[in-house]
Amino acid sequence: MSMIRDLRAAVVRPSRVSLRKDGGTYDATRSPGAATAVVDCAVYRDGRRIETETALTPHEAVRLVRRDGGFVWIGLHEPTEAEFSGIAGEFGLHPLAVEDAVQAHQRPKLERYDDSLFTVFKTIHYVEHDQLDANSEVVESGEVMCFTGRDFFITVRHGGQGSLRALRHRLQDDPELLAKGPSAVLHAIADHVVDGYIAVADAVQDDIDEVETEVFSPGRKGSPRGSDAGRIYQLKREVLEFKRAVSPLLRPMQLLSERPMRLIDPDIQKYFRDVADHLARVQEQVLGFDELLNSILQANLAQASVAQNEDMRKITSWAAIIAVPTMVCGVYGMNFDHMPELHWRYGYPVIMGITVVICLGIHRTLKRNGWL
Numbered sequence: 152m153s154m155i156r157d158l159r160a161a162v163v164r165p166s167r168v169s170l171r172k173d174g175g176t177y178d179a180t181r182s183p184g185a186a187t188a189v190v191d192c193a194v195y196r197d198g199r200r201i202e203t204e205t206a207l208t209p210h211e212a213v214r215l216v217r218r219d220g221g222f223v224w225i226g227l228h229e230p231t232e233a234e235f236s237g238i239a240g241e242f243g244l245h246p247l248a249v250e251d252a253v254q255a256h257q258r259p260k261l262e263r264y265d266d267s268l269f270t271v272f273k274t275i276h277y278v279e280h281d282q283l284d285a286n287s288e289v290v291e292s293g294e295v296m297c298f299t300g301r302d303f304f305i306t307v308r309h310g311g312q313g314s315l316r317a318l319r320h321r322l323q324d325d326p327e328l329l330a331k332g333p334s335a336v337l338h339a340i341a342d343h344v345v346d347g348y349i350a351v352a353d354a355v356q357d358d359i360d361e362v363e364t365e366v367f368s369p370g371r372k373g374s375p376r377g378s379d380a381g382r383i384y385q386l387k388r389e390v391l392e393f394k395r396a397v398s399p400l401l402r403p404m405q406l407l408s409e410r411p412m413r414l415i416d417p418d419i420q421k422y423f424r425d426v427a428d429h430l431a432r433v434q435e436q437v438l439g440f441d442e443l444l445n446s447i448l449q450a451n452l453a454q455a456s457v458a459q460n461e462d463m464r465k466i467t468s469w470a471a472i473i474a475v476p477t478m479v480c481g482v483y484g485m486n487f488d489h490m491p492e493l494h495w496r497y498g499y500p501v502i503m504g505i506t507v508v509i510c511l512g513i514h515r516t517l518k519r520n521g522w523l
Contacts, residue, residue: 188230190308191319196221198326209238213303222302222333226319229255229309242303245269252296255309259396261403268299268414270337270403272344273396276312277354283382289358289389290351292396295344297337299414304333306340318343334415341404341426348397348433352440355393358386359440359447366451380455383448390440397434404430468517475509 192208194201194215201215212223225238232253239249248269251257262269274293283289293310306315322329322339329335366379407415408423415423479502483490495501517523 188227188234190226190228191316192223192225193319194221194223195329198328198330200323209241213241216302220302222300222304224304224306224319224333224336226306226315227308230307235307238305242267242298242300242305244298244305248298252298252307255294255296257294257296259400259403261406263412266300268297268337268412270297270299270341271295272297272340272400274310274312274344275348275351275393275396277351283358283361283386287382287385289355289386290393292392295340297340299333299337301414302333304336315340315343331416331419334419337407337415338419338422338426341407341423345404345426345429345433348393349429351393352433352436355386355390355440356436359443362386363443363447366447366454379451380448383444383451387441387444387448390437390444394434394437394441397430397437401427401430401434464522468514468522471517472510472513475513476506479506 189209192206192212194207194212196219201221207215209223209225212225215221216223227235227238230253235249235253238244239246243266245264245267248262248264248267251269251271257271259273260269260271272295274295276291276293278288278291280287280289291310291312293308293312295315296307296309298305298307308315318339322336328339362379362382366383404423404427408420408427411417411420483493483502514523
């Protein structure tokens with residue numbers, strides 16, 4: 152049985168586990184039989200995970216670190232306030248940061264407290280779709296909150312995307328990097344999130360190129376008028392959500408890469424510069440997406456206006472042609488005895504012929520001027 156399954160089996164019992172120094176407890180389970188919020192809990196020393204016979208509880212991991220050194224990495228997924236309060240008390244996390252971590256829906260940020268850093272990342276996942284329409288969901292967002300301390304690293308994840316399991320395994324395969332401590336994990340998560348942004352940006356670029364090609368394709372038929380505007384507007388909404396994840400994160404990454412911090416290893420700080428550079432490139436792409444979609448939307452609306460004007464010109468042209476026989480029929484429909492050519496034998500065919508000639512003349516003139 153894997154370490155994670157062992158941990159879930161061990162913590163899912165409806166018991167209360169003491170975590171705080173003052174003897175306080177926290178509820179380790181949501182309810183009997185429900186999955187625990189703790190996804191993984193491990194102690195790392197000299198860049199290597201300390202293997203134990205049974206899965207560690209957070210309390211056991213803390214005791215092990217404080218006795219023998221190293222740091223503990225606790226991963227949680229959508230914890231309740233009761234589930235997180237004990238861990239927060241054990242590590243002395245600031246109440247405001249704890250509240251943000253539990254409630255989620257935070258903008259990306261970096262906050263410094265006495266003995267910890269609180270970092271919020273928004274994860275972005277591209278939603279695959281066969282065909283883009285006005286109701287297509289292009290991106291899904293989640294959140295990863297990170298508490299970085301001297302001997303601990305806590306991740307709180309919200310949303311169905313953004314699992315850190317593969318990242319943890321990759322870090323465990325690089326003991327030299329992991330030996331740098333919690334700041335190495337923070338950098339790895341930042342790099343992982345930004346790499347996800349790059350992949351999503353490339354996929355969104357393909358969607359925008361597809362819409363742009365279809366909007367400007369000459370002689371395109373079969374697409375209902377206004378359908379392109381709906382798709383463009385939907386893309387703009389998704390790009391806006393993407394921008395809300397990317398833009399606020401640039402300043403925190405610059406701070407981590409430029410300003411010396413007690414909890415960030417100097418060797419790791421250099422790597423944050425690379426993350427900040429990649430993030431700046433993604434931000435430029437996202438801002439470019441927004442401007443490009445604005446231009447495509449304006450062009451699409453202009454095309455719709457031109458099409459409407461052409462329709463109105465055609466309607467007006469045919470109305471002008473029909474006005475001639477309407478006028479003639481209106482004149483000869485009046486009940487007068489003395490009217491020109493009223494009793495002439497050839498009056499009817501002559502009048503009809505004149506009417507046809509006038510209509511044909513108007514039609515030719517309008518067609519020559521591009522109205523028909």
